[in-house]
Each structure stands twice: as structure tokens, then as C-alpha cells.
Amino acid sequence: MKRVICAIILTIFFISHNVLANEAQSFVKNLEIMQGDEAGNFNGDGLLTREQLAKITVKLIEPEFIPSNSVSPFFDVPYQSWAAGYIKRSNELGHFTGYPDGSFLPREFVTPEQMSKIMMSLLGYQNEGAASDWAAAQINAAHSLGLLEGVHYEIGAPITRMNAAIMIKNTLLSQKKDSNTRLVSEIGYSYFENAIIITDKNISDEYVLTTVGSFKKGNLLQSDIFKKGSLIIDKDNRVAAFIPLQRRYDSYIVKTIISDTIIVFGKEGDISIKCDNDIVFYDGTAALDFKSISATLEMGDKITVCRNNSDKIEYITVARDEMEGPFTNAGKSFINAFGITDQTIIYRDGKVAQMSEIIDHDICYYIRQTDTALIYSVKITGVYQEALPGKDNLQAVIISGKQYEVGSVGAFDKLSSGGIEYGTPVKALFGKDGKIADILTFSQNDGETGYLIDTSFKTWIDGSKDTFTEYCSTILLTDGTINEYYTDKDYEYYKGKTVSIKFEDNKAVISPQAAKVNIEGTFNWDKKSFGSYTLSDDINIIDVAFNDEYTKAKGAKVFPKRLNGAVIKSNDILYVRQKDNLITDIILKDFTNDLYSYGMVLKAENKSGFFAVQGVYDLNVSGVYTNFATVNKRFPVYTGQPVKIDFDNGAPFSLSKLFSINEKITKIDDLYVHTENAKYALSDDFLIYKSVYNSLGDGESFEIIPKNKVDYAKSIAAYYDKPQEEGGRVRIIVVAG
Secondary structure: OHHHHHHHHHHHHHHHHHHHHHHHHHHHHHOOOOOOOOOOOOOOOOEOEHHHHHHHHHHHHOOOOOOOOOOOOOOOOOOOOOOHHHHHHHHHHOOOOOOOOOOOOOOOEOOHHHHHHHHHHHOOOOOOOOHHHHHHHHHHHHHHOOOOOOOOOOOOOOOEHHHHHHHHHHHHOOEOOOOOOEHHHHOOOEEEEEEEEEEOOOOOOOEEEEOOEEEEOOOOOHHHOOOEEEEEEOOOOEEEEEEEOOOEEEEEEEEEEEOOEEEEOOOOOOEEEEOOOOOEEEEOOEEEOHHHHHOOOOOOOEEEEEEOOOOOEEEEEEEOOOOEEEEOOOOHHHHHHHOOOOOOEEEEOOEEOOHHHOOOOOEEEEEHHHOEEEEEOOEEEEEEEEEEOOOOOOOEEEEOOEEEEEOOHHHHHHHOOOOOOOOOEEEEEEOOOOOEEEEEEOOOOOOEEEEEEEEEEEEEEOOOOOEEEEEEEEEEEOOOOEEEEEEOOOOHHHOOOEEEEEEEOOEEEEEEOOOOOOOOEEEEOOOOEEOOEEEEEEEEEEEEEOOOOOOOOEEEEOOHHHHOOOEEOHHHEEEEEEEOOEEEEEEEEOOOOOOOEEEEEEEEEEOOOOOOOEEEEEEEEOOEEEEEEEEOOOOOOOOOOEEEEEEEOOEEEEEEEOEEOOOOEEEEOOOEEEEOOOEEEEEEEEEEEEEEOOOOOOOOEEEEOOHHHOOOOOOEEEEEOOOHHHOOOEEEEEEOO
């Protein structure tokens, strides 16, 4: 253990030194104090010679000094030497002298104590020290002034060029003796401490905006934007050097604002950043508090949060509208254009998604700085009935009785004068702002296939304020979108059936869709196969369920990866569509069990009497407590049992038990429950319930805990709805209290 700790400490030490070394190298090169060889190699591991230090000393005092050939004051320095002028001038300035015998020894290596004496003299300190311990005296004095911070050295041994650079940087940023002025300011530079680089936008491309003024970018790096540190400006108002403080900088893309919290996109889901009104936000030229900035932040803005070593927020910078898009009818072209990979953070309709879930006709946005893709799949199909307030100044449209705002130039062009005619069947695609981002047309003969969820009467008002009450059908299309259609008649009879939709005289006409197909086998998404059939890359799959006692049917989109490895029989399928020998659409018949909720029975009581059957049940469903009673029926469940719950229109329709894995649980990760001999797939929304003490002594109590809080020394049970090869998943895990 001690070796591991030592290794970690050494790793941190070397990383820290490398950061300091890189900063120092850039610093001395940018100020033209140390340049390296003709090939541009700094040679940081090389040793510093006395003639090199003579040149450095002159550059630190007279940056614009130009040497000339002259008689050298030292017999071992020929006047033809490149260093002769620098050595002569350094000697004249009194900061770097030769030896008593008249020599200079130009190629002799410099020791840290010699370097310390010269750097201190530049700051106005003279420290000769005792003859017997002269070297230690120089080192101790330099240490007390902070000149050796971050420097690796050994007294009496040559100092490397990189460590010399760190020492020079420390010296230039130190105050002169009996003065508040830093040495760097004495040689023609302006020095600003704790300056924040706000942005390189909103002003001339050659300039950068900071909290202390606007300057030419000069030697500022793109990675320095939004950081805080020491800023050095030369006589030409140009950034000569920037030394960022050791801070943690995290960049995020804003999703929304809730009260005093900024919600941003994260790799694993939303991240909340709580802000008080003391935090300063830098937005362009303005410094604002949270109250002032919160009302202006929008989805797509980038914020960079600076935190100190105590993880406290020091300030936040804002960059506006970092989002590219919308890209319409995107799919594969979007993936290829931006190089979307499995490492890209992808959100589909606000939820974390995979690259395979991006399909054609999605509306896509890309945020380059954080490699984030926002995908929106919301679509509606209907008849284009009216433009509001008119086609020439279009702001909104009415499609099949509902009004929608238009949110893109492309959609405006298609719907305004000279574009799509009234009465045309259209498919509207919606973007991140909930407005129409694109519009597609199809002919009267084109149709769509879906599953009829519900029927009703709906009222709508057109632009002339005329009121219309019409039949309406709610249909789940195979692409997973739910649309409402104004129909030519009541289609109540088709509720819970696969249907096709076409348009005649501005109304949807619905007819039953031939459903039964003899396709079955193992669904293999990795090989794009289903039994002996081939799957389309952009296949649409939905899973649906209906009971004659339901108030309405239910259904949801299924991503093909969810079915990988499942054995699907022909009686599990309501509908399959094929095109060009590829399966493009599937409607499953209550196969995945993902249409149901799962929870714990806190209490199940039999209240049946002589003349009636009745039960009373308390449930914990995903942390929400539900209490209900049944009349003329009871459910075969007991107190403390995990169950599947079939809700209909918000009320429990049925409860049924789950099945337990009769093996010891050894690990729970994001995908599986592991035992010593096997692993079992988890549902995306599995929950871990921990039994807790019920002080009332009436029924059971549970709390929901994250998987990292599971105590494997306790009794753990995992419960599934049906075997994995039949599409089942582990739904609930129960940990003993």
C-alpha cells in the first residue's frame, strides 16, 4: 500500500513539474529571453552555460540590447565569440562578473547557487554569505524569495535549462527589493495579476478581451480562453505571455435554468450547477450576477466554470450560441459530416442515446466544443390548412386543426407564398425550440402505418375564428411518434389494431392493416438479421398492448439494440413491413414488457367479505407511493413482493409477481447483474430498493439507492419479468436493510 501511495505522489509531483516547466518554457521564449537552437529546439534537459546566462542577464535588464564585436574584458572570451558582447555588457551592469584570475569560463556549467545569486541581484538583493557556506546561503535566500519554487536542483551540480527557465520566470514575477513593482514591469512590460481572459469573440479577430482590457492576441493560446492568471503585455499592446493559475476549468452546454440552478448536458445525463448571486458571470464585455444572467441563458450557450482548489466556483464565463444547426433530414449524413462516434455525447429528445438511434428525418444539432449532439425526433403528420397571419408574413401554421410555430428559414420557404398549397398532406419535423424546423410533403396515395391508441372528439379554431369539432384518432406510428389525426368518421372499432392512414379531402382515412406474417427467429442486431431475414439499418420498431377493458391502448418505440439475442415468435408480431428485401418496420405484440411499471408492494390486504371480493394495496413505484382499492377482484401478490404494474389511464389495472434469480449476486454494473456463474441483463430503468425500518409497524418500507451504495455483505435478490431470451430483463433489485 505504501508503494502505491508513493507512486501516486511521485506521479502527481512529476505532472505538476511538467506543467510548470511547459509554462516557463513558453514564458521565456515569448519574452525572447531564452530561444533555443536554430532548429527551434529548447533543449530543456541540456545544461546552462555561463555565456548563455550572460546573454539572459542582459536580456532581463535591456531587452532590446544588440551586441557588437568589441574587445572582451576576459582573456578566455575571444571578441569574435557570439557571446562576447553579452558577456561584456553583463559585466558592465555588475550582475555577472568573472573570476579573480581574469577568466570568465564561458562554457562552464552554471550551478543553482550561482544562478540564485545573479537572480537576487537583479531584484536588488546582495547576499554574499559566509565563505565556508556561501552556496547554502544563496540557496536559502533564493528560497525565501520564492525564486526556487518548482525548481529541481542539487547544490554544486549544474542546473538544466528547463529549471533555469522556471527560476527566471519566478524572478521576473517577483517584486523588487523595497518596491511593489515586479521585475517584469521594469523591463518594459505591463503586468496584470488575476486577469481573466473573457473571450476572443465579439471584437476584432486580432484582439482578445480580458477583465483588465482589450489586447492583441500575440502569444495567447486558444486553450487560455476563459482562464485566470498573470497577464503580461508588451509595449505594442500585445500579449507577451499568460500564465494561468492552477484551477479546474469545466465547460458545459446549457440545457435549461431552474430557479437558482443551471442544468447542463453531461455524459451520463443532466448535471446541476447551483449558483448564488455572488458568482460573477462574464458575458462579452459585461460582468453580471446570476440574477442578471439567468434570464438570458439559452439552450446551446456554453459556460466555462472556474473552480479553485476547494472546488468552490470562482467565476463563470459565457459564450453564446455554440450550437450548429438545425440540420434537417439528417441521419447518416449528419453522423458522417461531424464524425459522430460512440464517444460523442448524444441526447435524443432530452435523453442519453446511442449513435445508432440517429435516423433520417431527425432534426440534429452539434456542439463542437463538447462533442455533443442533440437529436429531436418529434414529428406530426396532417393536412396543411392555414398560414398565420398569412403566407406572406408567416409565423405559424395550422396542420389538421392544430397550430404550430415555424422556427426555421427552410420551413418558412416551404410554407409561405409559392410553396406548399393548402390541403396538402405534410409531415412537420420539430427542433429544440418546439417549432417546425422542416416540412415534408407526400402525395394523397402515400400512407403511414401505425397502431390506433385512442379515439375522441376534438375542437379547433382556424385563422378566421371559425370553430370545428371533428372525429380524432391518436395513432402511434412505427417510427415511435404519436400523432393525432382529424378523421372522416369515428374509428373506435379499430382501437388496439394496426392501421394505415391516408388522406382524402383534407381528412385522414383509416383502414385496418393486414397484420399476420410468418416471420420468426433470433433477432441479431449486430449482424442485422432476424431469423433468415435482413434488417434495415434504420428499422422502425414499436411494442404495443391492448386489453378490451383498457380505456385506451398503449405502445412505445423500441430501439433494435434492446432486442439483441431475443427469440421472437410469429405470434409476438402484429405487423412487419419489407422493402427491397429488408425489414423496415415491426410492430410487436406486448413482447418487451417495457410498457409496464415496476415497484414494491408495501402492503396487500384482503378486505373481501361474504358478499364481495375486495383488496387494498400500498405500492412504492419508482419512489412514488400509491394507495388503491379493488372491487370485485384481488391481485395474487403479497406484502414485500416486487411486482409488475399495468397502469391504465393512471390507475393500476393489474399487479403480477416477478421472478427471482436464485443465485448469489456478486456485482451490479450498468448493464448486468452478475452471479458467480452467469450474468443477467438489466432494464434501462431498473431500480434498487433497500428495506428500511417501518416505525409504524404496518407493512413494509423501502428506499431507492444507487448501485454504488449496495452492501454485498447483505442479502441481495434480483427480480425479472420473464426469461432474457424472451425479451425479459431484471427490473428490481432488493437489498436487505
